Amino acid sequence: MPEIIQNPPLLMCPVGDAAVELQFGHKISKKILNRIRAVAHVLEQQPFPGLLEFVPAYTTLTVYYDPWVLSQHGKLDAYEELMLKLEALLEQVQVQRSERARVVELPVVYGGSYGPDLALVAEHTGLSINEVIRLHSNTDYLVHMIGFAPGFPYLGGMDARLETPRKATPRTKIPAGSVGIAGAQTGVYPISTPGGWQLIGQTPLQLFNPNRDEPSLLQAGDIVRFVPIPESEFLAKKEASA
Amino acid sequence: MSLTVLKPGLLTTVQDLGRKGHQRQGVVVGGAMDKLALRMANLLVGNDENAAVLEITMVGPELLFEHDTLIALTGADLSASINEQPVRLWRPLLIKAGSILSFGRPVLGNYTYLALAGGINVDASMGSRSTYLRAGLGGLEGRALRAGDTLAKEEAKAESVLLLSDLLLHPKTDSPFIEASWSPEPELLPAYQPAPTLRALPGLEFNCFTENSREYIWQEKFKVSTQSDRMGCRLQGVSLSLTEEMELLSTAVSYGMVQVPPQGDPIILMADCQTTGGYPRIAQVITADLPILAQVQPGGVIRFEEVSLEEAQRLLYLLEKQLLALRQAILYKLHQS
Numbered sequence: 001m002p003e004i005i006q007n008p009p010l011l012m013c014p015v016g017d018a019a020v021e022l023q024f025g026h027k028i029s030k031k032i033l034n035r036i037r038a039v040a041h042v043l044e045q046q047p048f049p050g051l052l053e054f055v056p057a058y059t060t061l062t063v064y065y066d067p068w069v070l071s072q073h074g075k076l077d078a079y080e081e082l083m084l085k086l087e088a089l090l091e092q093v094q095v096q097r098s099e100r101a102r103v104v105e106l107p108v109v110y111g112g113s114y115g116p117d118l119a120l121v122a123e124h125t126g127l128s129i130n131e132v133i134r135l136h137s138n139t140d141y142l143v144h145m146i147g148f149a150p151g152f153p154y155l156g157g158m159d160a161r162l163e164t165p166r167k168a169t170p171r172t173k174i175p176a177g178s179v180g181i182a183g184a185q186t187g188v189y190p191i192s193t194p195g196g197w198q199l200i201g202q203t204p205l206q207l208f209n210p211n212r213d214e215p216s217l218l219q220a221g222d223i224v225r226f227v228p229i230p231e232s233e234f235l236a237k238k239e240a241s242a
Numbered sequence: 243m244s245l246t247v248l249k250p251g252l253l254t255t256v257q258d259l260g261r262k263g264h265q266r267q268g269v270v271v272g273g274a275m276d277k278l279a280l281r282m283a284n285l286l287v288g289n290d291e292n293a294a295v296l297e298i299t300m301v302g303p304e305l306l307f308e309h310d311t312l313i314a315l316t317g318a319d320l321s322a323s324i325n326e327q328p329v330r331l332w333r334p335l336l337i338k339a340g341s342i343l344s345f346g347r348p349v350l351g352n353y354t355y356l357a358l359a360g361g362i363n364v365d366a367s368m369g370s371r372s373t374y375l376r377a378g379l380g381g382l383e384g385r386a387l388r389a390g391d392t393l394a395k396e397e398a399k400a401e402s403v404l405l406l407s408d409l410l411l412h413p414k415t416d417s418p419f420i421e422a423s424w425s426p427e428p429e430l431l432p433a434y435q436p437a438p439t440l441r442a443l444p445g446l447e448f449n450c451f452t453e454n455s456r457e458y459i460w461q462e463k464f465k466v467s468t469q470s471d472r473m474g475c476r477l478q479g480v481s482l483s484l485t486e487e488m489e490l491l492s493t494a495v496s497y498g499m500v501q502v503p504p505q506g507d508p509i510i511l512m513a514d515c516q517t518t519g520g521y522p523r524i525a526q527v528i529t530a531d532l533p534i535l536a537q538v539q540p541g542g543v544i545r546f547e548e549v550s551l552e553e554a555q556r557l558l559y560l561l562e563k564q565l566l567a568l569r570q571a572i573l574y575k576l577h578q579s
Contacts, residue, residue, distance in 0.1 A: 017528050018558075055517060057491070067558055079551060146267050148518045149377075151268055166520070168505045183520070185491075185520075210378070210379055
């Protein structure tokens with residue numbers, strides 16, 4: 001049975017002059033994920049003029065709006081209009097029980113030039129390199145959202161013992177397929193891009209390909225499993241997907 | 243074919259107003275760094291505001307036009323010339339067949355926009371023609387222009403035909419181009435400066451910064467680093483810090499957001515910025531000032547000035563009203579002649 005939220009305990013905070021961040025809490029949880037998905041569903045079903053798009057994240061949903069349209073070309077207060085529209089929609093939100101998730105296996109070469117920060121993560125966490133690999137690949141991860149870069153999955157469920165802060169200065173270039181850790185999060189870089197994550201390995205699969213029917217390999221709600229593979233298998237798989 | 247790239251320049255890409263509605267899949271909005279200059283370039287040649295144009299970066303290309311073409315140049319002053327005769331920005335221009343458009347010293351700003359009547363004809367990818375280099379999306383094969391590339395334009399609209407016939411009324415000369423005798427009023431043009439004050443709203447983590455940092459952000463000058471690009475404008479100046487260390491959960495981020503990584507030098511996210519990020523947000527540059535921000539050259543100096551949300555939106559409406567006025571003035575002019 002769907003649960004009806006009477007008074008969703010959320011905060012709405014303006015972000016600049018054309019966005020608002022809906023905050024549902026401060027900790028990653030499946031309950032919050034389902035709640036965010038329910039709000040996203042209502043926005044998708046009942047868009048209003050001036051609603052540009054929305055981006056769900058771990059504990060937030062950011063709504064981008066066009067102040068010029070919402071203010072009716074400067075006649076009304078755009079933010080007040082937005083609040084009225086959002087509050088009316090939020091009253092209709094129903095949280096569905098989550099459906100059975102799709103499981104996607106991602107082969108990964110850990111360490112070496114594929115994961116230059118593996119030793120640093122081991123040192124920071126006080127674990128051996130093999131323990132880091134075992135803990136990282138022995139978990140079912142939930143895809144909370146796709147963001148940061150095309151097809152980039154934000155994964156929930158990482159073993160707390162692997163927590164390592166981001167790099168103080170982001171790298172200017174990270175190869176596609178890199179698997180990394182940032183704080184309590186782990187993820188995979190789908191395209192070559194700058195970034196501040198600690199890199200522990202690399203997958204030969206393409207997480208984003210605009211020429212595929214579904215450009216993003218992963219979708220929010222999927223379950224991801226990392227499978228350690230040797231370098232030879234990585235090279236063979238990489239060649240096959242090129 | 244409409245034009246041939248003789249020299250590509252530093253970074254010349256096809257851009258429009260961006261890829262909208264795909265941030266949920268992690269696909270950035272992107273599009274022109276200076277969207278006001280892009281919109282004005284399109285208006286000046288009679289295009290839809292979102293038509294694809296060339297974004298020219300710092301060191302411009304050399305482009306050979308094969309037919310008489312109605313064009314407009316807006317944005318940065320990169321010393322544009324046609325067959326080595328200087329041309330002015332911000333006005334319709336008929337470039338004659340066989341002429342070469344080239345650029346020289348960057349005088350003010352980073353990005354010049356070249357609109358062709360009809361717009362550049364490339365395939366849209368995920369709803370936009372804008373080039374997103376990191377994912378190889380849009381534009382010409384998802385990449386910057388190279389020597390030898392040729393570009394076609396789409397069929398011009400009625401407004402373009404009127405603008406063109408207006409230019410053809412000018413007396414015949416040997417000049418490789420004919421400039422319109424009019425251009426928008428100077429107060430309608432963006433006030434680019436090498437060292438501007440950018441208006442901004444406090445970011446969501448503003449109160450997590452130390453008292454000193456909260457003062458510095460509104461008082462100090464920050465230098466734009468040479469490492470800046472279409473993704474981020476890296477600043478150097480006083481170091482900013484949080485009252486206590488925090489690891490934030492990633493959330494949606496956008497163009498104009500000022501983030502502070504742990505080393506303390508702020509980064510302003512630009513047009514090709516990621517869709518989500520996790521560094522604390524100290525401020526957000528208002529939408530109306532993004533064109534000014536985009537045109538600050540590396541080595542330039544910026545300051546931030548706090549404004550309210552109401553003021554930020556009022557300034558945006560002012561800009562939209564000016565664009566409307568410009569569009570109406572052009573239409574009026576055309577129906578007069």
